[in-house]
Amino acid sequence: MTNPEDRRKFLKVGTIAAAAGLAGKAMAQEGNGDLNLPNAPDAPSPIGNASAEPSIPDGSDAVAEIDGFSRFKPSRGNDPDSDYYIGKKMPGFRPASTGPAPFEAPDLDKLPWKMVNGAKEFQLVPMAVEREFLPGYRMNVYGYNGSMPGPTIEVTQGDRVRIVVTNELPEDTFVHWHGFELPVQYDGAATLTQNPIKPGQTMVFEFDVHEEGTFFYHSHVPMQEAFGQVGWFIVHPKKVYDPPVDRDFGLIFQNFFVEPTQTVADSWKMDWNWHTINGRSGPLTTPLVCKHGERVRIRLMNFAPMQHHPIHLHGHTYWETGHEGARTPSSAWIPRNNSLVGIAQATNFEFIANNPGDWIFHCHMVHHMMNHMTRQVGPRIRKGVNVDRYLQDTSTRPAVDFTRNDPGFNTPGYPQKMLGMERTMPQMEAIWNRREVRGMRANYPMAVKGLMTVLRVLPDDLYKLVMESNEPVEKGAVFAEIVRRFGDPERYEAAPKMMGMNM
Structure with a gap:
C-alpha cells in the first residue's frame, strides 16, 4: 500500500517535471538564454532566469x-465530476494556517481603524473629490475620504465595528451598508430608517458583523x-475559505457621463461615455499581477447606474465561487x-493562474471598451479641417466634397474607428x-x-524582477521572455514603435 506522505511527495515533485516539459517549446531547450526570436532580431534580450522551471515554493504543501x-x-483534468477539474478545489501555495490572503484593490487605499471600547472604529467622510480618470483628465465627482471609489473597509467575521460618518458634502447624505443583516436603525435606507446626515454633522453606526464575504x-x-x-x-471569514487563495483582488466598475467641455459628471444621464x-x-487601470501557479480570487462589483457588464477573462477558465x-x-x-x-451585484472569480502572459480582463459590451465616446462612424465629409480657420468668421464654413470620392465610401460604415484621445509625453509617462x-x-x-484591465501571470523570477526589484526592464521584455519560454518563438512579432517607447 502506498504511504500517503510518499504519494504527496510524488504529486508535489514528480509532476513538476511533467508540467514543465509541456509548458512550452522554449522550455525544452537547455539554458534557453541563447534562444533568439527569428522574426525580430531587435527584440529584447532574454531576462530573468531563462532556464527556470515552474516549481512549488519552499515550505508549501501544494x-x-x-x-x-x-x-x-493550461489543462482541464480527467473528470468533470472531480473536485480538481479545471482547478476547482486546487489550493494555492499559501497555507490556510497563515490566515486569509491580503485584499488588494488597485489604486484604492484601505480605511485605517483603531480599537475603541471593544470595536474597530473607522472614520468615514462623504465629500466632493477630484479623480484623475486618465492622465490629464481630472473629473469632479463624489466619494469618501478624498477618493472615488472610497477606501476599503476590511474586517473579520465576528468583529464589532463602529463607523463614524462625518458629512462634508454641501447636501444631506445617507450611508447604506450593502448586504449586511444589522439593526434596522443603522441600515441607512434614507428617511425610512434614519434621519439625514446634514452637512457638517456626524452619525455613528455600530454593529456586530456575523457575515463573511464581499460587501x-x-x-x-x-x-x-x-x-x-x-x-x-x-x-474575511473566521475559518479561511477552502481552498485558500494566494491573491485576493477587488475591482469596482463604474460609468459616468461627462460632456466634452465639462469635468462634472451628469448624474441625470441615461447613457455614459466614461468608464472606470x-x-x-x-x-490607467493598474494590472493585477500574480505568480505562475498561484490560486487567484478576483472580486468584481458593478456599480454602474443602470448598465450590466458581461465580464470576460482571457487565457483562463475560472469558477464563480x-x-x-x-x-x-x-x-x-x-x-x-x-x-x-448586474447592477449592484458582485461576483467572485477563482482560478489557478496556469497560463503565463498578459491577459486582458474586461467588459464585453463594445461601447464599454472605449473612452470618452464621440459619434464618428463612416468617412468624414470634410477632411483636415481645423475649426480655428472659421471661428474668426462664423458666416463661412469649410467646403464639403460632394463627389464622395473618399475610399471610405466604398464600404458602407467604414471606418468604425474612434478618433482623438491623443496623449502627450507626460501623460504617457504617467501610464508607464x-x-x-x-x-x-x-x-x-x-x-x-x-x-x-490586465491580469499578468508571471513566472517567479519575472515576478521578482517586475514587482520586487529596481532593475530596469525594457518595454516588451517580459512579453518576449514569456514567448521564448511558453509560446512559439519563431512567430514572435515585435510591437510597432510608439510614442514614449524609450522612456
Missing part, C-alpha cells in the same frame, strides 16, 4: 498536478450613487470565462511609470481602454 489538472500549464457601502441618495459614492466592505475600474479608465450575498457552496460553483454582473506595467509590449496602452 502539488503541481492533481487528477490530470496542472497548475503550471460594499454606498450613499442611499440615487444621484450621489451615480456621482460615484461607493466603497468596498470586505469581511477603481476610479481609473484604461489604460460567490456573489454579494455570500460564498456559494462548492457544489454550485460554475466554470466560466464570461460572467454577466508604474511598476505593474514594466515589461509589457510598447503598444499595450492602445489595447486597454474604458472598462479594461
